[in-house]
Amino acid sequence: MVRWEPDAAGRLRRAAAELFVERGVEATTVAAIAERAGVTERTFFRHFADKREVLFGDGVRFTSLFVDPVRDAPPDASPLDAVAAGVRASAAFFPDERRADSRIRGRIIADNPGLQERELLKMDAIAASIADALRERGVPDPAATIVARAGVAVFSAAFVAWLREDETREMGELIEDGLRELRAIAS
Missing domain, CATH: 1.10.10.60 (Homeodomain-like)
Incomplete structure (x- = not known):
């Protein structure tokens, strides 16, 4: 036995x-x-x-990393500041010791169109949950949808960069770079 x-x-x-x-x-x-x-x-x-x-794990827990900080942001926080808090919090899910396994997962997904679609749907659902949290805070549409999707785009760009073989920066640094870019574009 x-x-x-x-x-x-x-x-x-x-x-x-x-x-x-x-x-x-x-x-x-x-x-x-x-x-x-x-x-x-x-x-x-x-x-x-x-x-x-x-390959996709606990979607509820992963989504809550993004959404809970939006809900918990100070009442006077701008929609972008609330979303930035959620995107920053997601970095905790990706410590450097997970990078090698995440790269393998990324290659597996990249080689399979069905998995690519599932990954996109997962990120779309996260954006929708963030937008819902913003609406709960009184942010109207289309602003809630736009800023939620922008936050997910920042996360996605940082994640793609973090997976590159030659990348050594931590996920949090890459997210901060993306948030700076977003703020520069928005201004």
Whole structure:
């Protein structure tokens, strides 16, 4: 009998990434991921709805990194300042020790149009949630939608830069650069 090992979800993520790189997403089965991780398929489905979900993780938690600071911003904060607080907070999700795994994930997504679409939909949902939080603060449309999408664009540009092989700056620095660019464009 196999001895229980901790962090089944982490082992499943690592096994899936390895197999996606080796075989491609479409050729990789849940059974193969579970076998490589040393768990059963049943355990896989306790953690993830499908094999693609391994790459996207906890969307609610990730979205809250952006949205909670917008809701918690001081009442007199401008819409851009509130969104900037959310974009800054997202940097905590990307410490430098996650960069290598994030680069692998990025390559897997770049090689699969279906995963690219899912990534875009995820970021679109985050922008919509940020816009909702701005509306709760009394920011009318189209301003709420525009500034929310601008914040997501800053995050996305910083993330793409952070994934580059030659990039050494931290995610927070890249976000600050993007926010400065946005403010310069807006002024």
